[in-house]
Each structure stands twice: as C-alpha cells, then as structure tokens.
Amino acid sequence: MSDSISNPTSPARNPSNLREEIDKLIAQGSFDLASRRLAELWRRDPAPATASFVTARLDELREKTRDRLALTKFKLAILRSFTVEPIVPLLRAEAFAYGIDLEVHVGDFNTYVQDLLDGQSSLYRFAPNAVVLAVRTDQAAPELWRDFADLAPAAAQQAAERVARGYEQWIGAFRKHSQAALIVHSLERPSSPGLGVLDGQSEAGQSGLIRQINRELLRIAAGFHGVYGLDYDALVARHGSEHWHDERKWLTARLPIAAAYLLPMAREWMRFIVPLSGRTAKVLVTDLDNTLWGGVIGEDGMAGIKVDAEYPGAAYQALQRALLDLSRKGILLAVCSKNNLDDAMEALEKHPGMLVRARHFAALRINWTDKAQNLREIAQELNVGIDALAFLDDNPFEREQVRGALPEVTVIDLPKNPLEYAAALRNCAAFERLTLSAEDQQRTEMYAAQKQRAGAEQNFQSKEDFFRFLEQEAELEPVSELTLARVAQLTQKTNQFNLTTRRYTEPQIAEMAEKPAWHIFSIKVRDRFGDHGLVGVAITHDEGEQCEVDTFLLSCRVIGRTVETALLAHLAESAAQRGCKRLAGWFLPTKKNAPARDFYQEHGFERQETNGAGSLWALDLRSFTLRCPDWIKLKAAAETMPGGKN
Amino acid sequence: MTASTLQQVRSIASDIFGVPADKIGAESSPETIENWDSMQHLNLVLAIEEKFGVQLEPEDIEQMKNIGAVAALVERLKSAAR
Numbered sequence: 033m034s035d036s037i038s039n040p041t042s043p044a045r046n047p048s049n050l051r052e053e054i055d056k057l058i059a060q061g062s063f064d065l066a067s068r069r070l071a072e073l074w075r076r077d078p079a080p081a082t083a084s085f086v087t088a089r090l091d092e093l094r095e096k097t098r099d100r101l102a103l104t105k106f107k108l109a110i111l112r113s114f115t116v117e118p119i120v121p122l123l124r125a126e127a128f129a130y131g132i133d134l135e136v137h138v139g140d141f142n143t144y145v146q147d148l149l150d151g152q153s154s155l156y157r158f159a160p161n162a163v164v165l166a167v168r169t170d171q172a173a174p175e176l177w178r179d180f181a182d183l184a185p186a187a188a189q190q191a192a193e194r195v196a197r198g199y200e201q202w203i204g205a206f207r208k209h210s211q212a213a214l215i216v217h218s219l220e221r222p223s224s225p226g227l228g229v230l231d232g233q234s235e236a237g238q239s240g241l242i243r244q245i246n247r248e249l250l251r252i253a254a255g256f257h258g259v260y261g262l263d264y265d266a267l268v269a270r271h272g273s274e275h276w277h278d279e280r281k282w283l284t285a286r287l288p289i290a291a292a293y294l295l296p297m298a299r300e301w302m303r304f305i306v307p308l309s310g311r312t313a314k315v316l317v318t319d320l321d322n323t324l325w326g327g328v329i330g331e332d333g334m335a336g337i338k339v340d341a342e343y344p345g346a347a348y349q350a351l352q353r354a355l356l357d358l359s360r361k362g363i364l365l366a367v368c369s370k371n372n373l374d375d376a377m378e379a380l381e382k383h384p385g386m387l388v389r390a391r392h393f394a395a396l397r398i399n400w401t402d403k404a405q406n407l408r409e410i411a412q413e414l415n416v417g418i419d420a421l422a423f424l425d426d427n428p429f430e431r432e433q434v435r436g437a438l439p440e441v442t443v444i445d446l447p448k449n450p451l452e453y454a455a456a457l458r459n460c461a462a463f464e465r466l467t468l469s470a471e472d473q474q475r476t477e478m479y480a481a482q483k484q485r486a487g488a489e490q491n492f493q494s495k496e497d498f499f500r501f502l503e504q505e506a507e508l509e510p511v512s513e514l515t516l517a518r519v520a521q522l523t524q525k526t527n528q529f530n531l532t533t534r535r536y537t538e539p540q541i542a543e544m545a546e547k548p549a550w551h552i553f554s555i556k557v558r559d560r561f562g563d564h565g566l567v568g569v570a571i572t573h574d575e576g577e578q579c580e581v582d583t584f585l586l587s588c589r590v591i592g593r594t595v596e597t598a599l600l601a602h603l604a605e606s607a608a609q610r611g612c613k614r615l616a617g618w619f620l621p622t623k624k625n626a627p628a629r630d631f632y633q634e635h636g637f638e639r640q641e642t643n644g645a646g647s648l649w650a651l652d653l654r655s656f657t658l659r660c661p662d663w664i665k666l667k668a669a670a671e672t673m674p675g676g677k678n
Numbered sequence: 679m680t681a682s683t684l685q686q687v688r689s690i691a692s693d694i695f696g697v698p699a700d701k702i703g704a705e706s707s708p709e710t711i712e713n714w715d716s717m718q719h720l721n722l723v724l725a726i727e728e729k730f731g732v733q734l735e736p737e738d739i740e741q742m743k744n745i746g747a748v749a750a751l752v753e754r755l756k757s758a759a760r
Contacts, residue, residue, distance in 0.1 A: 048689065081693035081725040088696050117717055118724050284736045285720055291727035 047077040054089060063097050068439055074125050075445065078295060083121035090128055103133035106309045108301075109160040109212075110136065111144035113171035115287040123298040130302065130311050130442075130461065131419075141286070142171060148202040151209040162213040162308050163206070164262075164301060168288065169219040169242060172198075180238045181226045192241040195219075196248035207256055211539035213466075215304050216253060217264040218246040223273040257516065257538035260304060260466055267300050299461070306461040310524045310535065313422035313442045313462040315394070316358055317410055320369035320376055322426045324348060324355075324388070326450065329375045340385035347450035352387040354454040359392055361465050362472025364414060364479060366395040368406045368423075373398045394479040403430055404437035414479070415588040417527055417624055422462055426450075469518045471565035481562035482589065499594060499663040502559045506598050509669035511545050511552040518566045519554055522585060527624040529596065530585040531617060531631065549574045550582075551606070555599050557590050564589055568599050572607065572615075579607035579653075581617030584631075591627055598660040600635055602668060608653040615653055620646035683756075684749040690725045691745055694718055704746030726752060732759065 050073045057066035066089070074086050093101060106127070110116050120136050127134035137158040139147050144165060147155040155163065170177040173195045176188065183191065199216070206214055221239045225231035231238050246265065253259040268276045271293055278290035289297055306312060321328045325348050326338030338345040339352075359365050365388070369376055376398045380390045390396070395413050397406035403425075411418050419440035425431050431443050442462045446453055457463075465472070485502070492498040511519050520538040527533070536544075544550045555568035567590045571583040581603065586596050604615050619632060632649035633639070635658055640648040651658065660666045684704060691706070692699040695713040708714040714722075723739055726732070726748065732755040742748045 079725065080721060080728050081690040084696070084721065084725075085693040115720075118721050121721075278733075280733070280736055284739070287720070290733075291724040292731075294724065294728075 071129050074129050083125040086125040087121045104309050107135045107160045109163045111139040112166045113168050119294050149205045160212045164215045166217045200252045214259045220265045302461045303464045307464045307466050314420040315364040316422045317366045317368045319425040329379050350454035354457045362475045364394040366410050368397045467517045504559045505665045507556040507667045526585040529591045529628045532620045577613040579612040579615050594661045598664045601658045601660045604658050616650040687749045707744035
C-alpha cells in the first residue's frame with residue numbers, strides 16, 4: 033500500500049477525497065488503514081462538521097472490528113451548567129487522534145450538586161475514569177455575578193466563602209463515592225465588572241473575590257488525591273473574553289462559547305485526559321536545522337545559523353526554552369538530525385546563542401540514515417516503547433515519513449512560522465503531567481549516569497562481577513503519603529516489566545493500602561553511579577493461606593540487574609512470616625511485557641493453570657530457596673499502616 | 679447563489695446529519711432528513727459559523743428551514759462582510 037509516504041502533499045489527498053477513501057477502506061475491511069486515514073482527516077481539518085464525520089466512522093469501526101481498535105478506552109463524565117453537547121464530538125475526535133476511544137456522559141443541566149452528592153446518581157452508575165465539573169460563575173456564585181454593587185462588603189466576603197465551602201462539600205462527597213479523577217473549572221471573572229475600573233482598585237471587588245474563590249478551590253483540590261484545577265478564567269483570557277463568548281448562543285441555546293472556540297475548550301480538557309489515560313510521550317526527539325536553530329549548519333556555518341535574543345533567532349530560543357521546560361518535567365530530550373556529526377556537535381556545544389546543549393540530550397542520532405530507523409534505535413537505547421516518542425521536525429516530508437513508518441509516534445505538526453513553534457510544542461497534550469515526582473525532575477541526570485553504567489558493563493568478565501561493581505542498594509518500604517503519587521504513576525506508565533499491567537489511580541492505591549490483607553511495597557534503588565529513585569512496586573493480598581501478587585512491576589531503568597529478584601524474595605519472606613503457605617501470581621501477557629514473561633519460572637514458581645488471559649504461577653513457601661542476591665544491600669522498613677488520607 | 683456555497687453547505691450537512699452528500703439537495707429539510715433535530719440544528723449552525731467565519735443572529739437561525747435557505751443566508755452574510 034503506497035500512500036502518503038511517497039507524496040505527503042499530493043493534491044489527491046484533500047479532506048473530501050479522504051472521506052471517500054475512508055468509506056472505501058471501511059467497506060473493504062481495511063480497518064487499521066481506515067483508522068489512520070481518519071486521524072489524518074482530523075489533523076487536516078479539525079472543524080465541527082469533520083468531528084461529526086470522524087465520530088460516526090469511529091463508532092462504525094468499533095462495531096465492525098468488535099472493539100479491537102488499538103485505542104485506549106476512557107470514560108469521561110461532564111457535569112455542567114451550560115450546553116456542552118456540541119463540544120463532545122470535537123473532544124472525541126481529538127481524543128481519537130491521541131489514540132483514545134473516549135466515551136462521554138453529560139449530566140443534566142445544573143444537576144451537578146445532586147449528581148455529586150447522591151451515590152446512586154447516573155454519574156456514579158456510568159463509572160467514569162474522570163469527571164469534569166464545568167460550572168459558570170453566574171450559576172456557582174450568582175450574588176457575586178449580578179447586582180454585586182448592592183452587596184455590603186461583609187456580605188460579599190461571606191458569599192465568596194460560602195461558594196468555596198459548597199465546592200469543598202461536593203468534592204468530599206465525590207471522593208466518598210468515586211475514585212475517578214475530578215477536574216474542576218475555576219470561576220471566570222466578569223469581563224465588564226459592575227463598577228467598572230473602580231472594581232480593580234480593591235481585592236474585595238467583584239473580580240478580587242472571584243479570584244479569592246479560585247485560590248480556595250486550588251487549596252481544596254490539593255487536599256484530595258486526584259482532584260485537579262482547570263483554570264477556566266485563564267483559558268478565556270488566553271483567547272480573549274470578547275472572542276470567546278457568544279451572547280446570542282448563550283441566550284438562545286445556553287451555549288456561552290463561540291463556534292471557533294469549542295475546539296480550544298475540547299483541547300484544554302484533552303490536556304487532562306491524555307495524562308490520565310497514560311497516552312503521554314516520555315521522549316521528545318527533535319530535528320536541528322530550521323527547528324532548533326534557523327538555517328542549515330552544514331551550509332550556513334556557525335556564523336550563519338540564527339539563534340539568539342533578537343529576531344529571527346529569538347523564535348528558536350523560545351522553542352529551546354520550551355524544550356528545557358519539558359526536560360524539567362521529566363521528559364527526555366533526544367536529537368535526530370540529518371547532518372555531519374562534527375558540524376552539529378560544534379553548534380550544540382559552542383554556539384553562544386544555544387540554550388539547550390548536548391548534555392541535555394539523552395540520545396543523539398546525527399547521521400544520514402532515515403529518521404524512522406533512528407527513532408527505533410533511540411527508543412531501544414532509552415529502553416522505552418516506540419509509542420513513548422514524540423517527534424519534532426520543521427520538514428513536513430520527514431513528519432509524514434515517520435507517521436507512515438511508525439504510526440505509534442506522536443508527530444507534532446509545526447506551523448510554518450518559527451515564531452509559533454514554541455507555542456505548538458507547549459500546547460501538545462502528550463507532554464502534560466498532573467503530578468511531578470523527584471524522579472521526574474532528575475531524569476535527565478539519571479540517564480546520563482545510565483550511559484556511564486552501560487560503558488562500565490562492557491569491561492566485566494561476568495554479570496556477577498558487574499553486579500558487585502555496581503554496589504546496588506535497595507530500600508523497600510510500604511507505600512506512604514509521600515510515595516503514593518509515584519506508586520500510582522508507575523502502575524499507569526510501566527509497560528515492559530509489568531506482570532499484570534493493572535492501572536491504578538492514587539485514590540485506588542490509597543484505598544488498597546487501608547485494607548489489612550493488602551500490602552503495597554515500593555522499592556528505591558541506588559548504585560555507585562547515582563540514584564534511580566523509586567523504581568518498583570509490588571502489591572499483594574492474603575487470601576487464607578495464599579498470598580496473591582496483584583501487581584509486580586519495575587521501571588525499565590533497572591530491569592535485568594536482579595533488583596526484581598530482591599523484590600520478589602522480600603514478598604516471599606514477608607508472606608511466609610505472616611503464615612502464608614503459598615505465593616501465587618498471574619502473568620498476563622500484553623504487546624509489551626515480554627521482558628517479564630519468564631520471571632516466575634526463572635524464580636522457581638510452578639505453573640498452576642493457563643487460560644485465555646494468561647498463566648497462574650505459585651511458589652511453595654514451606655520450602656523455598658528464593659533469596660535476595662548477595663550483591664544487593666537490602667534495607668526493608670517495618671510495615672506500618674498508613675493513615676489519615678482522604 | 680453560487681454553486682460552490684451550496685456545495686459546501688451540502689457537504690457540511692452530510693457530515694452533521696450522517697447522510698451522503700448526493701442525497702442532500704437545496705430542498706432538504708428537517709422533514710426529509712431524519713437526524714435534523716434541534717441539537718443537530720445547533721451543530722449545523724456552529725459548523726456554518728466556523729467554516730465561513732460568520733456570526734448568525736437568532737433571527738437568521740429561525741430562517742434555516744432547508745439547505746437552500748442555509749446556503750442563501752451564508753451568501754448574504756458573506757457579501758455583507760465584504
């Protein structure tokens with residue numbers, strides 16, 4: 033099937049021809065290709081009408097493939113005080129382009145309070161993964177929105193406090209009934225306050241009090257796991273209040289947002305849905321010429337390329353700042369460029385205008401090989417899946433080539449104008465994170481140490497010699513308030529060394545930790561080259577005389593260094609101490625977890641049964657020889673019950 | 679009315695109502711298109727506004743009784759904007 037690779041900008045591939053092609057592909061039964069063309073259609077023409085077409089064909093594909101599309105399922109409920117129905121197809125089409133099959137439940141108008149408080153409501157019956165609470169200020173705080181000037185200062189202050197308390201109660205009730213993520217819209221300030229410029233002279237004015245409520249909402253959200261603020265007020269401001277609003281639609285259809293801004297609203301929701309569904313990119317692979325700097329280093333030379341504080345070089349510095357911000361969030365950077373190595377390295381190391389340097393990149397592929405091949409190698413070198421890569425390149429031809437060869441890669445469509453590059457990167461939902469761990473912030477340094485380790489490994493006669501040389505120290509402890517976010521994050525992100533690939537949210541982990549029969553361990557690892565941080569999780573529960581392993585996973589950074597043996601030995605020992613006679617666990621194969629396939633067998637477990645989902649293994653705890661390898665110094669903290677959580 | 683405006687409106691209507699474009703003519707209306715309910719009517723309005731960069735008044739929206747009327751309305755708004 034020769035397609036876009038040969039000629040990405042061929043006129044034959046306009047949106048209306050694409051629609052015909054998609055219908056033809058569906059009729060022929062070429063569902064995977066139809067699905068790729070459908071995503072391409074959405075990228076080319078992300079308009080409301082296209083969204084209707086895309087969602088209708090997506091539903092058709094889902095039915096015809098009996099739900100076997102390679103998409104992540106996600107259920108979103110929207111509780112609202114305004115019309116959101118026209119945004120839903122846009123949101124579902126946008127989610128589809130990120131590899132997410134989104135099912136949406138919309139609550140009735142202004143029933144969000146009942147829906148949140150009543151454990152039997154349609155909201156909870158829907159069993160969402162995430163809930164958006166989108167309430168307009170006129171509904172949430174009517175006394176502050178209208179006739180504000182009539183209120184005495186003390187009454188206005190009380191009204192603001194009452195609004196925040198209301199939210200606190202609803203969110204508390206929500207957490208009792210559901211472990212789903214909750215995304216709370218902040219309240220929008222009026223674009224024309226009742227008292228005009230006078231309102232801006234005091235924090236106790238209309239705008240000031242709404243800001244105060246918004247600060248309170250963030251404080252309340254921080255008191256719960258998995259509750260996040262969406263700064264709706266800032267979103268409206270970013271696009272311009274007077275453009276964003278459509279008073280006609282508000283008065284006639286209760287839709288406050290103008291047609292052209294329905295997509296930005298959907299995209300803002302996506303910035304939460306993408307990280308919540310785990311469809312994030314872990315590595316950004318960037319081109320160099322005309323992407324990281326203006327011009328071509330091999331032709332223009334050090335003096336000719338544009339990257340500095342003035343126009344036009346400033347656009348490239350702005351992009352580099354965006355790159356550095358990603359690396360501060362734990363996203364690894366890598367280079368893939370068609371260049372002579374020496375030319376490119378000179379610019380990366382010595383050009384005075386460069387803000388990112390060679391040391392910021394975890395992997396470099398500067399050669400004349402085809403980019404798809406280089407991307408495969410980068411994924412392998414960094415021990416991540418191809419789908420963890422995002423690709424940044426100014427050249428549409430390279431982008432289409434990568435899309436065609438590696439459809440799993442997130443390809444960022446850079447606009448033509450370099451001044452818009454930085455915003456395009458910053459707005460990409462694949463780089464959003466909802467929590468940040470210490471591991472995330474140090475990841476680039478950890479990968480630099482990893483390179484040294486890889487170099488060291490080659491000088492040893494045997495694996496054991498290398499393990500001894502590493503001087504690994506492992507610290508085992510039960511999950512605690514401090515590690516809850518990282519433990520949940522690992523269950524959501526770990527694909528390769530993961531025996532059951534069960535994804536858990538923070539509240540779910542917290543709930544498990546409260547149950548006496550359940551034990552959740554985390555493992556931190558350090559060696560002579562540096563600290564890996566918290567890299568492994570094991571979850572077990574005792575059922576009578578059997579201890580069953582629910583989850584056993586290890587970050588790819590430490591696979592194959594016997595840390596897994598240390599963790600498993602600890603599970604066996606502690607289960608035996610509690611009087612269990614058997615340690616049992618499932619291996620549930622996925623497309624990615626082959627590295628964990630033989631794990632139980634290699635550690636003396638016997639196969640008990642095999643079914644369509646996987647195989648069950650068990651170890652007799654009355655006579656087992658599984659021990660922590662002597663080259664790992666293991667420190668195990670005593671188990672205490674964590675408590676005091678929401 | 680130019681053929682191209684009617685053509686564009688027909689293809690938008692085809693997407694929104696899930697009906698092939700060649701089954702939609704100037705006289706197609708809520709009576710002949712099954713999916714043309716009030717929510718899809720709003721979706722049609724929004725798609726027209728987004729596509730042509732126009733703003734429809736509530737009075738305009740009431741006049742959108744069939745596809746031909748929608749195309750005529752778009753023509754009028756586009757020429758008024760010029």
